[in-house]
Amino acid sequence: MIALKEQFTPANRITELLEERVSPSRLGCWLQCRLKFFFRYVLGLPQSNSPSLHLGKTVHAVLQLWNLARWKGVPAPLAELEASHDALFLDEGEEAVPWESEEERGTTKVKGRSLLSVYLEETNIPFNEKPLGVEVRMEADLQSHGLPNLGGIVDLVRPGGIIVDYKTAAQTPDPRMALHQHETQLTSYALLYRDATGEKEGGVELHHLVKLKKPKAVITQAPPATEGKINRLFRTMESYVSGVQREDFVPSPGLHCSYCPFFAQCRKWEG
Amino acid sequence: MAVKLIASYSKRLGLPGFSSHQFSVSVETELTGVTDIAGESSRLYEALQSSVDQEIQQTGFVPTEAYGIEGKPSTPVARPNGRGEWKCSPKQKELIRQLIQDHSLDKGQIENLAQERFNLSLPELNKLQASGLIDELFRMTGGAPRQSRNGFPPKPQRVGGRQ
Numbered sequence: 001m002i003a004l005k006e007q008f009t010p011a012n013r014i015t016e017l018l019e020e021r022v023s024p025s026r027l028g029c030w031l032q033c034r035l036k037f038f039f040r041y042v043l044g045l046p047q048s049n050s051p052s053l054h055l056g057k058t059v060h061a062v063l064q065l066w067n068l069a070r071w072k073g074v075p076a077p078l079a080e081l082e083a084s085h086d087a088l089f090l091d092e093g094e095e096a097v098p099w100e101s102e103e104e105r106g107t108t109k110v111k112g113r114s115l116l117s118v119y120l121e122e123t124n125i126p127f128n129e130k131p132l133g134v135e136v137r138m139e140a141d142l143q144s145h146g147l148p149n150l151g152g153i154v155d156l157v158r159p160g161g162i163i164v165d166y167k168t169a170a171q172t173p174d175p176r177m178a179l180h181q182h183e184t185q186l187t188s189y190a191l192l193y194r195d196a197t198g199e200k201e202g203g204v205e206l207h208h209l210v211k212l213k214k215p216k217a218v219i220t221q222a223p224p225a226t227e228g229k230i231n232r233l234f235r236t237m238e239s240y241v242s243g244v245q246r247e248d249f250v251p252s253p254g255l256h257c258s259y260c261p262f263f264a265q266c267r268k269w270e271g
Numbered sequence: 272m273a274v275k276l277i278a279s280y281s282k283r284l285g286l287p288g289f290s291s292h293q294f295s296v297s298v299e300t301e302l303t304g305v306t307d308i309a310g311e312s313s314r315l316y317e318a319l320q321s322s323v324d325q326e327i328q329q330t331g332f333v334p335t336e337a338y339g340i341e342g343k344p345s346t347p348v349a350r351p352n353g354r355g356e357w358k359c360s361p362k363q364k365e366l367i368r369q370l371i372q373d374h375s376l377d378k379g380q381i382e383n384l385a386q387e388r389f390n391l392s393l394p395e396l397n398k399l400q401a402s403g404l405i406d407e408l409f410r411m412t413g414g415a416p417r418q419s420r421n422g423f424p425p426k427p428q429r430v431g432g433r434q
Contacts, residue, residue: 071388071403136402139360145291146283157399196398231285238283 013042017244021139021149022237024185030240031184032256035269038249039262047261049095051104055112056168058088059209060155062116063166067134067156070127078120082113115168115209122217123207125158133157140195147237154189160202163189167208175220178206187233190225200224274302276311280319286333294327357394359401366405367393374412381408 030037039045062085069076089109099105139151156164165185167173179186186204193201201224208218251266260266279297286292296319302311357364371378384407385393389400396404 133399133403135406136399138398138402146293193399196402198397234291235285 010038010042013044014244014247017041018148018241021151022147022240023150024152024188027184027188027236027240030243031236033252033254033260034243034249035251035266036260036262039265042249045262045265046095049092049097051097051099051108052168052170054089054092054097055108055115055211057093058085058112059115059168060166061088063119064135064155066120067131070129071131071134073130078117081116081120085113085116111211111215115211115215118215119207119209119217124205124219125164129159131156131158132161136196138192138196140192142234142237145234147234148241150188150191150237152185152188152192154192157193158202158205161193161197161199162202163193163204165189165204165206167206169208169210172210172212172216173206173208173218173220175218178208178220179222182206183229184233184236186222187225187229191230191233274305274308276300276302276308276315278312278315278319280316280323282323282327284327286330292327292330294323296322358397360398363398363401363405367401367408370405370408370412376408376412 026037026041029040040047062081065084066076066081086109089112097105099108133154134156136154136157137151138154139149141149143149154163155166158164163186165182167178167182186206190201190204193199203224204222206220206222208220210216210218251269257263257266277297277299279295281293281295283291283293298315298319300311300315302308359367367381370376371381381404382393385391385396385400385404388404388407389396391400393404
């Protein structure tokens with residue numbers, strides 16, 4: 001018997017979305033702009049690659065290798081990490097990076113290497129520290145709260161249940177604002193950790209690798225999520241579910257529009 | 272002509288301990304004509320709201336902030352009890368078994384891996400530890416690696432030599 005694939009329609013996709021688990025990035029996209037969410041998660045439009053995105057992904061992947069090496073108890077000398085960086089930098093994925101010139105490609109590669117070596121010099125993570133988990137995917141069943149499952153991938157869990165998320169940034173982050181901007185993501189990870197281990201997390205850390213002329217690492221620490229923060233997350237998830245059900249996909253013009261990959265589609269949207 | 276009027280009223284309230292409770296009441300009635308739809312709707316709304324408000328004041332069991340964190344967990348975290356129960360999720364347990372079976376892995380070797388990485392037996396691994404072990408099994412078997420957040424599949428052989 002031949003199975004017929006159901007024809008794609010936004011309505012079908014919305015029904016699917018409501019049954020799928022929610023990730024912090026979906027919630028973040030929803031909170032930033034509902035029309036962007038529509039383009040990305042309902043229509044599934046591809047997100048264009050960029051030099052900055054490619055640099056971030058490459059650095060992220062090398063830090064993952066460094067964390068995995070410590071998890072396995074094998075050495076990870078800087079020279080090998082740099083070689084991995086260069087190899088991963090060549091892999092641009094499905095969509096080629098729109099480099100303006102070969103020179104831009106070269107300087108971005110050097111910037112990535114430099115970010116890594118500065119981070120490894122300045123990080124608060126001892127080189128002999130064995131992580132509890134690296135790139136840990138977790139999912140929590142929130143049915144008892146009337147919510148969909150929450151799922152996410154945590155960059156690193158340090159001993160004591162310290163949850164770490166890596167970011168690359170063009171500017172030095174303000175600690176208070178960074179924690180505010182990433183609250184949904186960090187609280188989601190805290191909840192996922194509690195569900196996965198039955199224990200409260202030791203705290204959360206944002207590790208920013210800042211792409212300045214002289215790169216630097218900025219580590220922002222925060223205590224475990226409070227009951228109030230978890231309530232805020234639940235209310236956010238409720239708003240997400242009811243908004244998707246209502247097909248409430250309206251634009252939220254703001255500073256973020258300047259780097260939105262769907263700017264052109266947004267300008268054509270007529271409600 | 273009989274006209275059917277269906278009304279429902281629902282209210283959800285947040286409670287301490289990361290919880291909420293919700294109560295809904297629905298009613299279906301028949302009208303003899305269309306002239307009193309607005310009046311009947313208004314009457315039903317008031318009656319349903321009053322009923323929900325009265326009942327929802329009974330919160331029943333409300334968890335404390337420590338509920339699910341210390342002592343009894345809110346999400347069941349299975350403890351190995353000597354009867355073959357695993358602490359990780361049923362999906363993770365099934366995936367580990369599937370990988371062992373599909374790739375004819377030595378179960379003893381995988382047990383040793385769990386001991387080496389976590390100092391625990393396979394059934395004692397919690398969801399977080401099982402997730403790490405599953406990724407390691409994918410890497411060992413060269414199967415389709417699960418997509419990582421950075422978009423690259425992990426390539427651990429580049430650092431620290433082969434395992």
